[in-house]
Amino acid sequence: LAAAGLLLRGRARDAVVVAGSTGWAAITLDFARRRIAPGPRNPREVARMAVTSVLIPPAAIAHRVRGAVRHRRAGPWPPAIEAILFDRDGTLIHDVPLNTDPARVAPLPDARKALDTARRHHLRTGVVTNQAAVGRGEISEDDVARINRRVEELLGPFDTWQVCHHASTDGCECRKPQPGMVFAAAADLGVSVSRCAVVGDVGSDVEAALAAGARPVLVPTRHTRPEEVLAAPLVAKSLATAVDLLLKGNLSGGNLSKGNGR
Ligand SMILES: [Mg+2]
Ligand SMILES: [Zn+2]
Structure with missing residues (x-):
């Protein structure tokens, strides 16, 4: 009133x-x-x-x-991917357990193509790999380093390498599915972890990515368990497809211009 x-x-x-x-x-x-x-x-x-x-x-x-x-x-969500972290065995190269011979390193068929695409689009690349055989005393750190050098000869240089040498019983924070190596790679690259993707062939790769706040892409092999495929938020049939999916996401959801909203 x-x-x-x-x-x-x-x-x-x-x-x-x-x-x-x-x-x-x-x-x-x-x-x-x-x-x-x-x-x-x-x-x-x-x-x-x-x-x-x-x-x-x-x-x-x-x-x-x-x-x-x-x-x-905060800018667009999901944010544009600036770095892709690859699992090594079963993802970039064929998994040869306890391999110490660089001559036996064989990349998966489209690994080189996928990495070329990523690098051409100015994405940073890295490797995050569990090498528990070192912790178990079955191979040495030098053996792993020699294989890793061969991987770079075949697939080109990576911007960061993160290797966990611990055995599964060591309780470290780097061994996937723990997120330690994803954090370390993001820090090494100077990229926010939310702008990193992790591409791997098993559930622990996906879990490490999710635990870190990175975007997981599962590229299953015939060794990948069905429940791991079901649990993965994003599944690609090949490495090249995984990279294409991430780049497409950058174009639609996020923004390709570097440094946007960081
Ligand atoms: Mg693997
Ligand atoms: Zn570790």
Whole structure:
């Protein structure tokens, strides 16, 4: 009524203030009433409910606005991929258990093509590989390094190498499905982990990616278990397809321009 009266007298701005604060007060009263009603309704409780009922709405609105602003500033989601981290055995090269002979390193058919595509699109590349045979004492770190050099001869240079030499019983934080190597690779590349993809052939590659907050792509082989394929958020039939999917995602969801929203 007061607002209507002010409006009739041509004081529109005052009318809005009166209507607004009356409305706010009414809603606050209703909020307090609902919170006090269930009890125990002693003076302490009623006082606390009254005070917090006044404070909660502005705090909630401020929180909501802050979230909306952060969301807008964060840029497109999912963010554009800037780096692809590949599992080694069964993904880049055929898995030859306990291989210490560089001559037996054989890339998967489209590995070179997939990596060329990634590099041509200015994506950084890396390798994240579990080499537990070192931890078990079956091969040496030098053996692994020799194989890795051969991988680079065949597939070109990678921007980062992360190798876990621990046995599964060591309880380290790097061995996949732990996220340690994904974090280390992202840090080494200077790329946010949310802008890294992890491409691998088994469930632990997917799990390491998810645990780190990176984007997993599973490229199953005949050794990949069906439940691992079912559990993977993104499955590609080949390495080249995996890279194509990630690049396509960059074009549609994210943004290809480098450094956007970082
Ligand atoms: Mg593998
Ligand atoms: Zn480790």
